[in-house]
Each structure stands twice: as C-alpha cells, then as structure tokens.
Amino acid sequence: MTAETGAGETTRSFEADVARLLHLMVHSVYSDKDVFLRELVSNAADACEKLRFEAIADPALLDGGGEPAITLTVDPAARTLAVEDNGIGMTEAEMAEALGTIARSGTRAFMERMAESAKGGESRLIGQFGVGFYSAFMVADRVDVVSRRAGGDTAARWSSDGLGTYTVGTADPAEAPARGTRVTLHLKEDAGAYLDPDALERTVRAQSGHVPVPIALRRAPDAEPERIADGAALWTRPKSEISAADYADAYRTLAGQFDDPALTLHYRAEGLHEYTVLAFVPGSKPFDLFDPDRAGRMKLYVRRVFITDEAEILPRWLRFVRGLVDSADLPLNVSREMIQESRVVAAIRKGVTNRVLSELGKLAENEPGRYAEVWENFGAVLKEGLYEDEDRRAALLGIARFRTTASGEAPRSLGDYVAAMKDGQAAIYYAVGADADRLAASPQLEGFAARGVEVLLLTDQVDGFWTSMVPEFEGKPLRSVTQGLADLGAVPLREGAEAPEAETAPEIEGFLAYLRETLGADVSDVRASERLTDSAVCLVAPDRGIDRQLERLLASAGRLGGAASKPILEVNPRHALVARLAGLDAGEAALREDAARLLLDEARVADGEAPADPRAFAARLGRVMARALG
Structure with a gap:
C-alpha cells in the first residue's frame, strides 16, 4: 500500500515478512541488544567498501566526501544515536527497496525458525541469525535514514516507527551527508545506556574494531570526532597479534551469527598466487543453510578493496563456511564475468577448498568431540560433495561420520567400520531412510544383526544420491541392505543364533511358486530370504535396480524417468506363519489368496509404505480375523 503524505513523501507498508520480523523483535526478549x-x-563498512570498488571505474565518486569513514554521534538531549558513513549512499528508489524488503532468499524459513525460538524462550536470536538494519528497532521507537548517492545532487529520507509502515521521499540536501548515509535512532526509554559515550566506545571496540574502515565517535553533536578504531583490516595483521576474542568478533560480523566459530582459518598463501584467507566454520547452523540457491557466503577483496560477495570461492557443498579472501593478483577493476573465467580465481578456489578440507580432517583426527559437533551441523551439506565432487570424494569419505547399528549415538568413520568388519564380510552395508531408529528395526537388517554385521544408517535426503556415486571405500564395495541378494552366507552367525536350513522344504518351495503366480503383477520375483530371521517377509530392490529409498525420492520429485521398478518379495522360509500358510490344502484357496496379498501389504508397511489398496487390505484383514475367531 502507498499513500501520499505531502512534502514529497509517501507512506508505504512493509512487505509481509518484514512486518512480521519487526513484530517478533519488538515483542520478544533478547539477552543482548x-x-x-x-x-x-x-x-556502514560495506557501503564504504562498495564506494571504493565503484570509484575504481569512476574516481569522481570520491570527490568532496573525504576518505571512507564511519562516525557515531551521541545526542543525550534529543535521546538519539546516529551512525553515519560516507560510503556509496542510496537514491530514494534504492532506499525503498533496501529498507522496505529483505532482499535475501530463505526469509520465510528464517522467520519461522525465529518464531519457534522465541516461543522457547531462547535468547540471542537476532545475532544468531543476522537481520541487519532491522535490529535497530530493538532499541529505537523510530529510525530515520537520510542518504545521498555518491555523485548525486539529491538526497532521500526514510522513516519508520517499526509498526508496519514507513515513509520515503526526498530530503533537503543541506540536511544530508555530502555523500553516504546517516541512520538516526530515537532511543526507547529502556535504551538510555547507548547514550553513554564511554560504554558505546567499549561496545564498538569489542564488536567492530576490526572492520576495514576507521570508526570515530562524537560525544555530542558539536564535539570533534574521536577515532576509536583505526580501520586496520583484521586479516592483514599477523596471527600472533590477534586474540581468540578478535577472531570471534570478526566471525560474528562476517557470518551474522552470535555464537563462537567451531573452526577458524587464517593464513596467507604465497607462491604462484598470493592471497589471504580469513574463514570460519560456524558453531551452529545458519538459517539459510538449505537455501535452494545453495549460494556461498565468502567475500572477495582485492588489496583490501571489497569486490563482491557472489564469487564462488568455495563449492556449494562448503556453503556453510563464512569469511573472505583478499587477493593481491587480481585487478581492481575485475568484473563478474572476469571472476567466473579467471585462472587466478580458479586457483584460489582450488587452494581454499583443499585447505578447508585439510583443516576439517585435522580437527576430526585431533579433536573428535569438537568435530562430531561440526558433522552434526553440516554433515548433510558435506555429503553433497560426495555426489558432486569426484576429485575430492576420497578426502570427504575420510572425514565423513555415520551413525550405525553398532555406534549408538556417536558417529563412526568408514575407517572405523572397515577395521571392525567381520570375517567373511566383503562389503560395507548401508540402509537409507528417514529415521535411524526405524531403519535399525527394519526387517532387512535382521540377518545382518544375527551375524553381528554393522550397517550404516543413512537418514539425510542426499544419502540416496551419493551412495549411487561411491562404488567403494578402501577396496570394499558399498551395498544397500534393501538391494539385491544379501550375500551373507560367508559370515558366521553369532553364538546362539539359529542356522538356516541348507535347502528349502518342498512345501515352502510350492508356496513360493504360488506367491509368484498370485502376486506377479506387483512384484518382479518371490524368493527365500537369508536376510530375515524374525519377520515373515520384506521387500528389496532387484539386483541391478536402484535403491528403493532413492527410487521413492526421484518419484516424489518427478525425476524417475519412467515407471517404478517392481520390488522382490523375500520370504522367511523358517517363519512359523509361512510354514502354516504353506501347509494349507487346496480347499483353502480363498484364505490362501488373502494371506498372500496380506503378506505383500505387510512388507510394504514395514518398508514405510501404505497398502496399495487400503480398502481391499481392510477387507482381507477382516475376513482372516473372522476366520481365526470363528
């Protein structure tokens, strides 16, 4: 909605997601504002960095505004705090777009997570997820923004009380910065602490002392500015001069998070190409981790000049890593097209990716407890690399961790799995599904449990895909427990487990033949199972078919490319129910057919599916129960 308010201003409503966000912030309690x-x-620092970049092509943009700087001004009498920069600035249209919407995908998902966290009484929500400008409404009951675009003559004003609408229009150029933006916060009654210049200085030094733009503080509107941060970029300083707290502050600014980093990488690469890397693995999942665009969050600088945050410095399966790369070899006027084609950027991408993997490997080896938390947060994303990046597949398999039937809650490596393989075991077995506990109870795993054979329990959606691309690990093939023959004959049974009969009894063979004939339209085969010990039946994929879970995923996404394959029904020839059904005489034809179809539906239900025809299933079950009770 837009309405004229006079004086060249219009009143507009925030987009729905922004209005909801502001409501959540104003009506929630946070421990650290x-x-x-x-x-x-x-x-403000980003605006200054963008000006530096645009001034490479148009130096006139720097005229009249001085060197990039950020100035905070306290006015106790008016109860205002202003944050001003002499960066790139905004036009009226840019201001309406930037401050009336959240220009990032994943907004709705973020809002839902934020709302749930607020219900649970969690604190630090704003810092944890990063909401930028809108966080000002935690401490201000009105925010005014005045801006002049670098190189422009006109100025624009934006104002809002954060209750659902804002005004935007032209501003008197005499009241605007010569270049850049001034954000003025009219502080709430309970936010008076931000009018204390000494406390403000301490907070800014602690949180933002590392930004690559000098910061000054005016203790009163008519006071001279005092520099409180020198604008020395953290990544240019020697590591020996940087504390863990400095790194944590830099991480929180770069990542938009409030937690501590799980892993910090700061190094300078020298040789054919020179560049500096400051990167962090977050301590918790960013809200946009599963953004459909899968975009990375690494910034590219050239000799401390910000170039872009859209350069693909890391592959998409490392998109959770936050940070920057500062290159000494790229030209300052590098374009987006040049970045995509640049051999220098390609070399940087390769070097940084390999270094991140190497550091994750060291963490996994030296601090397995810390690494387990990293894997818990980002393992599903790292597995995407197993599917997409053949060159680094071996390294990723080395740092991958999995819950198994023998691991309990603690994840295990494939190296641990191979070292614990049973005598006669020739493959690494896995099961794919939505829930680890349900997988562990699957009938297809019974024969493996009877022999003490460990099975990987894979519950991420990507698991069905990467397992189809990874043929082996350390010479051991990966095999799905729901695909083809179990091939367990060479593995001895645990002590006390019942050994299967060497041959299937003739009456059981006859019953299997009857099942093939009766169920032929729904299954590709019926055979005696060596993987079942307690259950009567289960479904498996054909020997050369794809895993059943992957087939379901592809079908749900409309990417199956044809009709689903018919499964194989495996029957436990040692099960008492099967033996009873095999012994029915010719006069029990109706019961026999009902039982055959109920066995197939039983296998479907155990596999997480519904009966093909629920009404027919209910009718058959009713007839069988009536006969049993009659």
Missing part, C-alpha cells in the same frame, strides 16, 4: 550496533556498523 548490543548486536544492533555491530549490524549498523557492518552495513
């Missing part, structure tokens, strides 16, 4: 300062200072 200081985060708004980091967000506003970070935005």
Whole structure:
C-alpha cells in the first residue's frame, strides 16, 4: 500500500515478512541488544567498501566526501544515536527497496525458525541469525535514514516507527551527508545506556574494531570526532597479534551469527598466487543453510578493496563456511564475468577448498568431540560433495561420520567400520531412510544383526544420491541392505543364533511358486530370504535396480524417468506363519489368496509404505480375523 503524505513523501507498508520480523523483535526478549550496533556498523563498512570498488571505474565518486569513514554521534538531549558513513549512499528508489524488503532468499524459513525460538524462550536470536538494519528497532521507537548517492545532487529520507509502515521521499540536501548515509535512532526509554559515550566506545571496540574502515565517535553533536578504531583490516595483521576474542568478533560480523566459530582459518598463501584467507566454520547452523540457491557466503577483496560477495570461492557443498579472501593478483577493476573465467580465481578456489578440507580432517583426527559437533551441523551439506565432487570424494569419505547399528549415538568413520568388519564380510552395508531408529528395526537388517554385521544408517535426503556415486571405500564395495541378494552366507552367525536350513522344504518351495503366480503383477520375483530371521517377509530392490529409498525420492520429485521398478518379495522360509500358510490344502484357496496379498501389504508397511489398496487390505484383514475367531 502507498499513500501520499505531502512534502514529497509517501507512506508505504512493509512487505509481509518484514512486518512480521519487526513484530517478533519488538515483542520478544533478547539477552543482548548490543548486536544492533555491530549490524549498523557492518552495513556502514560495506557501503564504504562498495564506494571504493565503484570509484575504481569512476574516481569522481570520491570527490568532496573525504576518505571512507564511519562516525557515531551521541545526542543525550534529543535521546538519539546516529551512525553515519560516507560510503556509496542510496537514491530514494534504492532506499525503498533496501529498507522496505529483505532482499535475501530463505526469509520465510528464517522467520519461522525465529518464531519457534522465541516461543522457547531462547535468547540471542537476532545475532544468531543476522537481520541487519532491522535490529535497530530493538532499541529505537523510530529510525530515520537520510542518504545521498555518491555523485548525486539529491538526497532521500526514510522513516519508520517499526509498526508496519514507513515513509520515503526526498530530503533537503543541506540536511544530508555530502555523500553516504546517516541512520538516526530515537532511543526507547529502556535504551538510555547507548547514550553513554564511554560504554558505546567499549561496545564498538569489542564488536567492530576490526572492520576495514576507521570508526570515530562524537560525544555530542558539536564535539570533534574521536577515532576509536583505526580501520586496520583484521586479516592483514599477523596471527600472533590477534586474540581468540578478535577472531570471534570478526566471525560474528562476517557470518551474522552470535555464537563462537567451531573452526577458524587464517593464513596467507604465497607462491604462484598470493592471497589471504580469513574463514570460519560456524558453531551452529545458519538459517539459510538449505537455501535452494545453495549460494556461498565468502567475500572477495582485492588489496583490501571489497569486490563482491557472489564469487564462488568455495563449492556449494562448503556453503556453510563464512569469511573472505583478499587477493593481491587480481585487478581492481575485475568484473563478474572476469571472476567466473579467471585462472587466478580458479586457483584460489582450488587452494581454499583443499585447505578447508585439510583443516576439517585435522580437527576430526585431533579433536573428535569438537568435530562430531561440526558433522552434526553440516554433515548433510558435506555429503553433497560426495555426489558432486569426484576429485575430492576420497578426502570427504575420510572425514565423513555415520551413525550405525553398532555406534549408538556417536558417529563412526568408514575407517572405523572397515577395521571392525567381520570375517567373511566383503562389503560395507548401508540402509537409507528417514529415521535411524526405524531403519535399525527394519526387517532387512535382521540377518545382518544375527551375524553381528554393522550397517550404516543413512537418514539425510542426499544419502540416496551419493551412495549411487561411491562404488567403494578402501577396496570394499558399498551395498544397500534393501538391494539385491544379501550375500551373507560367508559370515558366521553369532553364538546362539539359529542356522538356516541348507535347502528349502518342498512345501515352502510350492508356496513360493504360488506367491509368484498370485502376486506377479506387483512384484518382479518371490524368493527365500537369508536376510530375515524374525519377520515373515520384506521387500528389496532387484539386483541391478536402484535403491528403493532413492527410487521413492526421484518419484516424489518427478525425476524417475519412467515407471517404478517392481520390488522382490523375500520370504522367511523358517517363519512359523509361512510354514502354516504353506501347509494349507487346496480347499483353502480363498484364505490362501488373502494371506498372500496380506503378506505383500505387510512388507510394504514395514518398508514405510501404505497398502496399495487400503480398502481391499481392510477387507482381507477382516475376513482372516473372522476366520481365526470363528
């Protein structure tokens, strides 16, 4: 909705997601509101960095505005705090777009997570997920923004009380910065602490002292600015001069998170190409981890000049890594097209990716407890690399961790699995499904459990895909427990387990033949099973078919490319029910057919499916129960 308000201004409603976000912030309780300062200072620094970049092609943009800087001004009398930069600035249209919407995909998912966290009484929500400019409404009951685009003559004003609408229009150029943006916060009654210049200085030094733009503080509107941060980019300083707290502050600004990093990488690469890397593995999942665009969050600098945050420095399966790369070899006027085609960027991408994998490997080896938390948060994303990146597949398999039938809650490596393989075991076995506990109870695993054979329990959606691309590990093939023959004959049974008969009894063979004939339209074969010990039946994929879970995923996504394959019905010839059914005489034809179809539906239900015809299933079950009770 848009309405004219006079004086060249219009009143507009926020887009629905922004209005909801503001409501959540205003009506929720947070333990640390200081985060708004980091967000506003970070935005100001980005504006200065964008000006540096655009000024490479148009140096005139720097005229009249001085060197890039950020200035905070306290006005106790008016109860205002202003954050001003002399960066790129905004036009009226850019202001309406930037401050009236959230220009990032994944907004709705973020909002839902934020709402759920607020219901649970969690704190630090804003800093944890990163909401930028809108965090100002935690401490302000009105926010005014005045901006002048670099190289422009006109100025624009934006104002809102955060209750659902905002005004935007032209501003008196005399009230605007010569270049850049001024954000003025009219502080709430309970936010008076931000009018204390000493406390403000301490907070800014602690949170944003590392940004690559100098920061100054005016203790009163008519006071001279005092520099409180020198703008020395953290990544340019020697590691010996940087504390863990400095790294944590840099991470929170770069990642938009409030937690501590799980892993910090800071190094300078020298040789054919020179570049500096400052990167972090977050301590918790970012809200946009499963953004459909799967975009990375690494920034590219050239000799400390911000170029873009859209360069694919890392592959998409490392998109959870946050940070930057500062190159000494790229030209300052590098374009997006040049970045995509640049051999230098390709070499940087290869070097940084390999280094991140190497550091994750070291963490897994030296601090398995910490690495287990990293894998819990990002293992599903790293597995995408198993599917997509053949060159690094071996390294990824080395750091992969899995819950298994023998691991309990603690994940195990494939190396651990291979070392514990049973005598006679020739393959690494896995089961794919939605829930580990349900997988562990699958009838297809009974024969493996009877022999003490460990099975990987794979519950991420990507598991059905990468397992089809990884033929082996350390010479051991990967095999699905729901695909083809179980091939367990060479593995001895555990002590006390009942050994299967060497040959299937003739009456059982006859019953299997009857099942093939009766169920031929629904299954590709019926055979005696060596994988079942307790259950009567189960379904498996044909020997050369794809895993049943992957087939279901492809079908649900409309990517199966044809009709689903018919499964194989495996029957436990040692099960008492099967023996009773095999002994029915010719006069029990109706019961025999009902039982045959009920066995197939039983196998479907155990496999997580519904009966093919629920009404017919209910009718058959009713007839069989009536006969049993009669």
